[in-house]
Structures are given as structure tokens and as C-alpha cells.
Amino acid sequence: MRIGAAKESYAADAALFDTPTQRAWATILAVLLVAFPFAANEYWLYLACLVAINIASAAGLNLLTGYTGLVSLGQAAFMGIGAYTVAVLQARFNLHFLPNLLAGGAAAMLCGILVGLPSLRVKGLYLAIATIAAGVLAHFIFSHWTAVTGGTGGLTVKPAQAFGIDLDNSFRFYWLVVPVTVLLLVGVANLMRTRIGRAFIAIRDRDISAEVLGIRLLPYKLLSFAISSFYAGVAGGLFAYFFRAITPESFPLVMSIFFLAAVIVGGMGTVLGSILGAVFMTLVPEVLKLVMGWLPISGNTALYLSPVRTIVFGALIVLFLIFEPHGLAELWHRLRRTFHLWPFRT
Incomplete structure (x- = not known):
């Protein structure tokens, strides 16, 4: 029995979906995800798969940066490690995905x-530089350990198989990448409801006070790095199966900046922020590309205007940082509060 918004047990307070409305919306979302590949064309299926991969990696980085407060610019390197591991195992042992x-x-x-x-x-900027150094080292290994990584030429990856069917196009791969991403998101959401997740948040808010309260900083920070890197490695493996060819240039520093920007734009410290940020960072450049294609301009003019997409994209990120530093997730929560109070809000 509930009294207002209060809950009478810890289990009820820790539940992922604690109201019938939330469970109904979750069911509707699941139905839409199942129906989407049957209604979308190849282009949108490709983008959906790419968005799902980016969400998985952004969720891992948000756990580290948003929940634990540890800034990392090595997400692309961890994705590369996962991708190369998958490529080598697939080529040499032909294991299941x-x-x-x-x-x-x-x-x-x-x-x-x-x-x-x-x-x-x-911590802070110094830790970010340390993770950049790790990324540079990983790129060096990818480029020069030719016997394993194939050097600058990279490796090709056979398509993943499920029930004897090659997942060799976006429609088939969708049924692999979306369930895996959903599982990873549910994992983060549930982890934040445990003692470990609350320790991460305490370290983020005030690490010295957390240590005084008995939270051992190093084990929890290493655990946060471990889980975040695991998510990045799985996302990198999905990346390898999706594109079926990887090189050292597939995982540049710019990719790490991309994921950090996704976490900031989406909203740090929220699962919803990982989703919205990854969707925004992936789809907005494509939308801008479509808008530029619809404009009645000649080929030469389009060539000169192509940098405009990048400028507009960067400007949108800056505007978010200025006017809504808590990201898209905060905008969503504000919109929900508005509808909860309508028509009585002033």
C-alpha cells in the first residue's frame, strides 16, 4: 500500500518501474522497438543500429563520469580493445558472438x-590527460602489433550468426544490438539502486567525505572504471560486427570527445541522459545533412557550405552548455513536470 508518493519498503523504493503508468510506457516503447525494423528502410535501420552502439558506450562513460565524477577521454580506446578482441577471436576460433x-x-x-x-x-583534468595517454598507447599497439591487429590495414570481421543465420545487414543486426543495449541500460539503472551505485554517487559529490564515512575510494573507483570499460568493450565488439572491418583509425581521440559530449549534452548522472545524448550526437549531423541536401543549391555551393553543418552542430552543443548545463534529460523532466501540473501551473 502506498501513501502518496512514499513507499513502505526498500524493495518498492528500489524498483525500476514503480507505477503502472511507467510500466505501460515501458511496454509501449518495447512494442515500438519491435515494430520499428518492419517499418523503416535500410538507411534508418543503419542509423538505429549505430545509435544503439553509441548508447551502449555512452552509458558506460556516463557511469564513470556522470555517476562517479571521473573524467575519461579513453572511451574510444576501450572500444578499440573490445573490437580487436572480437575480431581476433572470430577470425582464429570462429566463436559464437x-x-x-x-x-x-x-x-x-x-x-x-x-x-x-x-x-x-x-582527478579532473589530470585524470583526463592520463586517459588520453592510454588512448595514444592503445592506438600505437593497434598500429604496430601487426601479427595480431593487422597493423594499419586492420582486420575484417565475419558477420555474427544467430541460429545459423548471418546477421549481415542492418535489419538482422538490429535484433542483436538493440537487446544487448537494453540489457546494458537496465544494468546501469539497477546498479545505481544498489550500495555500489550509491557509493559511486557519494564519491562524485564529495570523495573525502565519502572516505570518512567508510567508502574505500580506490576499490570503488577501479570498479567504476572496470564496469565503464566493459560497456565500452561490448560496444566496440558490436561496432566490429556492424561495420565488419576495423582499423586503428576507427577509434580516434575524436570519438572519445564525441562520447563525452554526448554525456554532457544528454545529462550527466542519468540513464536517460545517455540515451538522449547519444541520439542527439548521432542524428543531428544526419538531419543537418538532409537539410543541406534539400536546399536548392548547386554542387559547388554545397561543397563550400559543407562546413556549415559542423559549425551549426558545434553551436548547438555550446548553446546547451550555456542555457541548459544539465542537458536534455533535464529538459525532459521539466516537460513532464509541466504536464503534471497542467492546467494549474502559473
Whole structure:
């Protein structure tokens, strides 16, 4: 029995969906996700798969940066480790995609723990520089460990298989990447309702006070790095299966900046922020590209105006930072509050 918005048990307070309305919306969303590939064309299916991969990686980075307060610019490197692990296992042992993805996540997780070791001594900008150094080292290994990674030429990846069917196009791959991404998101949402998640938040808000209260900083920071890197490794494995060819240039520093921007624009410290940020960062450039294509301009003029898309995209990010630093998730919550109070709000 509930009294107002209060809950009478810890289990009820920790429930992922605690109202019938939330469960109804979750059901509607699940139905839409199932129906989408039957209604969309190849182009939108491609974007949907790419968005799902980016959401999985952004969720991992948000756990580290948004929930634990540790800034990282090594997300692309961890994705690369997962992608190369999947590519090597697929080529040499022809394993099923599930153990390959888990192995890719585990390899990235081990590297993430090593990268996270300095996090007890440094934080903020200094930690970000340390993760950049890890990314540079990973890129060097990808480029020069030719016997394993194929060097600058990279590796090709066979398509994932499920029930003897090759997931070799966007429609088939959709049924792999979306369920995996949903599971990862549910994992983050549930983790934040546990003692571990609350320890992450305490470290983010005031690490010294958290340590005084008995929270051991190094184990929890390393655990945050491990989980975040695991998510990045799984996303990298999905990236390898999706594009079926990887090179060292597939995981540049710009990709890490992309995911950090997605977390900031979407809203740090929220699962919804990971989703909205990844969707925004992936789709807005495509929308701008479509708008430029609809304009009645000649080929030469379009060539000169092509940098305008990048300028507009950057301007949108800056505007979000200025006018809504809490990101798209805060806009969504504000909109919900508006409808809850309508028509009685002033």
C-alpha cells in the first residue's frame, strides 16, 4: 500500500518501474522497438543500429563520469580493445558472438582497471590527460602489433550468426544490438539502486567525505572504471560486427570527445541522459545533412557550405552548455513536470 508518493519498503523504493503508468510506457516503447525494423528502410535501420552502439558506450562513460565524477577521454580506446578482441577471436576460433562480446568486454575491463589506478592520486583534468595517454598507447599497439591487429590495414570481421543465420545487414543486426543495449541500460539503472551505485554517487559529490564515512575510494573507483570499460568493450565488439572491418583509425581521440559530449549534452548522472545524448550526437549531423541536401543549391555551393553543418552542430552543443548545463534529460523532466501540473501551473 502506498501513501502518496512514499513507499513502505526498500524493495518498492528500489524498483525500476514503480507505477503502472511507467510500466505501460515501458511496454509501449518495447512494442515500438519491435515494430520499428518492419517499418523503416535500410538507411534508418543503419542509423538505429549505430545509435544503439553509441548508447551502449555512452552509458558506460556516463557511469564513470556522470555517476562517479571521473573524467575519461579513453572511451574510444576501450572500444578499440573490445573490437580487436572480437575480431581476433572470430577470425582464429570462429566463436559464437556472445562469448566474443563478453571476451571483448572483459579485455577492455582489465585495461580499464590499469588505466584507473592513477585515479586515487589524480582527478579532473589530470585524470583526463592520463586517459588520453592510454588512448595514444592503445592506438600505437593497434598500429604496430601487426601479427595480431593487422597493423594499419586492420582486420575484417565475419558477420555474427544467430541460429545459423548471418546477421549481415542492418535489419538482422538490429535484433542483436538493440537487446544487448537494453540489457546494458537496465544494468546501469539497477546498479545505481544498489550500495555500489550509491557509493559511486557519494564519491562524485564529495570523495573525502565519502572516505570518512567508510567508502574505500580506490576499490570503488577501479570498479567504476572496470564496469565503464566493459560497456565500452561490448560496444566496440558490436561496432566490429556492424561495420565488419576495423582499423586503428576507427577509434580516434575524436570519438572519445564525441562520447563525452554526448554525456554532457544528454545529462550527466542519468540513464536517460545517455540515451538522449547519444541520439542527439548521432542524428543531428544526419538531419543537418538532409537539410543541406534539400536546399536548392548547386554542387559547388554545397561543397563550400559543407562546413556549415559542423559549425551549426558545434553551436548547438555550446548553446546547451550555456542555457541548459544539465542537458536534455533535464529538459525532459521539466516537460513532464509541466504536464503534471497542467492546467494549474502559473
